[in-house]
Amino acid sequence: MTFDAQAATRTPPKKVIFRIRRYNPEKDKTWWEEYEVETYRGMTILDALLKIKEEIDHTIVMRYSCRMGVCGSCGMVVNGMPRLACQTQISEVASEAKPVIELEPLKNHPVIKDLLTDFTKFFNKHRSVKPYLIRKNKEEVEKGDAEFIMTPEEHKELYEYTLCIACGLCYSACPVAASDDRFLGPQALTYVWRYVSDPRDEAWKERLEAVDVEEGPWSCHYAASCSAVCPKMVDPGAAIQRLRSALIKYKLGLFKKKTAKKAEIPKEQIKPKKPLPPESKLVEGVDIEAMDKAPVEIPIEELIS
Amino acid sequence: MAEEKTRVLENKPGWIASINPWVLRIVNNPERVAFVLHRVTGILMALIIMAHIYVTGTPAHTGWEAWVEEISKAQGFSLVTLYFFFFAGIAWFHGLNGIRLLLVEFFGVCIGKPEKPKPPYLAPSLKACQRKLLYLVFLLWPILWALTGYIVFFK
Numbered sequence: 001m002t003f004d005a006q007a008a009t010r011t012p013p014k015k016v017i018f019r020i021r022r023y024n025p026e027k028d029k030t031w032w033e034e035y036e037v038e039t040y041r042g043m044t045i046l047d048a049l050l051k052i053k054e055e056i057d058h059t060i061v062m063r064y065s066c067r068m069g070v071c072g073s074c075g076m077v078v079n080g081m082p083r084l085a086c087q088t089q090i091s092e093v094a095s096e097a098k099p100v101i102e103l104e105p106l107k108n109h110p111v112i113k114d115l116l117t118d119f120t121k122f123f124n125k126h127r128s129v130k131p132y133l134i135r136k137n138k139e140e141v142e143k144g145d146a147e148f149i150m151t152p153e154e155h156k157e158l159y160e161y162t163l164c165i166a167c168g169l170c171y172s173a174c175p176v177a178a179s180d181d182r183f184l185g186p187q188a189l190t191y192v193w194r195y196v197s198d199p200r201d202e203a204w205k206e207r208l209e210a211v212d213v214e215e216g217p218w219s220c221h222y223a224a225s226c227s228a229v230c231p232k233m234v235d236p237g238a239a240i241q242r243l244r245s246a247l248i249k250y251k252l253g254l255f256k257k258k259t260a261k262k263a264e265i266p267k268e269q270i271k272p273k274k275p276l277p278p279e280s281k282l283v284e285g286v287d288i289e290a291m292d293k294a295p296v297e298i299p300i301e302e303l304i305s
Numbered sequence: 306m307a308e309e310k311t312r313v314l315e316n317k318p319g320w321i322a323s324i325n326p327w328v329l330r331i332v333n334n335p336e337r338v339a340f341v342l343h344r345v346t347g348i349l350m351a352l353i354i355m356a357h358i359y360v361t362g363t364p365a366h367t368g369w370e371a372w373v374e375e376i377s378k379a380q381g382f383s384l385v386t387l388y389f390f391f392f393a394g395i396a397w398f399h400g401l402n403g404i405r406l407l408l409v410e411f412f413g414v415c416i417g418k419p420e421k422p423k424p425p426y427l428a429p430s431l432k433a434c435q436r437k438l439l440y441l442v443f444l445l446w447p448i449l450w451a452l453t454g455y456i457v458f459f460k
Binding site for chain 1: 312313314315316317318319320322323324327328329330331332333334336337339340343344406409410411412413416417419420421422424425426427428429430431433
């Protein structure tokens with residue numbers, strides 16, 4: 001998701017109307033409810049929701065935790081776009097001309113109540129792709145006597161995929177997930193590619209064969225909405241295309257997997273090196289090297305007297 | 306005591322709603338517009354091909370001579386020319402965007418390289434050459450459609 005720095009520093013309209021799509025599971029009823037909120041500069045959607053809950057309507061239900069875009073709990077559809085409520089400032093989505101913000105629960109996730117969605121299916125799909133490193137020899141991991149080396153270039157290839165916080169925004173924006181319940185979804189497929197491209201992982205064949213199904217990357221139509229809404233710049237759209245391309249290469253016998261070199265941890269303790277003096281002069285006119293070489297003169301006689 | 310089953314709202318827009326641009330209004334996502342157009346043109350092409358097979362299969366029922374006589378009436382500006390014009394528009398978009406999708410989906414090219422997040426936090430694939438190709442498709446489509454219209458109506 002592009003960060004609009006200018007919009008974030010703008011002062012929001014003094015009063016904003018929040019139109020919230022509510023759901024009552026006891027009566028199985030859905031309706032829109034409006035709340036007027038007085039805003040301040042830097043106020044986020046989550047701040048406004050908490051203000052509504054504290055001051056206007058205590059019955060409104062949503063989920064949140066960290067309030068700083070790390071936990072991925074407060075995902076919701078803000079003016080038609082899936083966003084994290086804690087990361088979205090009111091000034092980004094409301095203006096003086098249109099001081100109205102529409103809030104809906106995330107699409108493609110079952111709604112428990114109001115803005116609270118059920119992530120059970122989503123996490124089951126995440127769990128089904130085995131989102132962890134798998135080594136053939138379990139002992140070498142359990143013993144911890146070896147290190148698996150990855151070059152900075154190899155690390156860069158997969159680093160952005162490791163930033164996923166499983167907030168479910170990509171799954172909510174996906175037009176394929178909207179129609180096909182079996183589709184693994186952008187988040188789970190990104191995790192598959194994250195581990196297939198990881199040189200330390202040794203279960204890449206099993207992973208590729210497991211996703212070579214209709215509900216795998218073949219169902220993706222590259223609408224790229226997942227990449228456009230991701231709050232962590234993970235780029236699930238590109239990960240799925242790379243996975244699909246890897247699957248084709250694997251079928252043709254052309255896929256080459258990079259493997260991490262194993263480095264033994266030295267048994268003897270490495271002695272720390274003596275720190276070297278700084279190369280440049282930190283203070284103008286002071287020669288550090290000359291000072292380092294010069295004997296230390298302590299005026300002992302003066303001190304004694 | 307029987308356990309009460311928690312009722313949940315399914316909240317699935319479905320495939321028809323997924324091509325409705327008002328269900329989700331995602332900014333900086335022209336790929337979704339292309340996805341909607343690709344799907345709509347694909348459905349229309351499938352319908353047109355079925356109609357085409359029906360029309361070209363008509364001589365089997367009416368006889369060849371009667372069919373040729375009927376078809377030869379359709380000269381100059383007629384529904385048939387309009388049909389060709391609209392079919393050309395549909396086919397041009399589907400074909401041009403199809404080339405872009407082949408490159409992206411099957412060869413995994415034009416989607417940029419993974420990079421470390423930096424402001425303004427735009428995903429690499431959304432600024433890669435696939436985006437430029439998409440703008441090229443949106444530029445070439447009306448030009449080629451207009452050229453085809455010129456050939457269909459005036460040549």
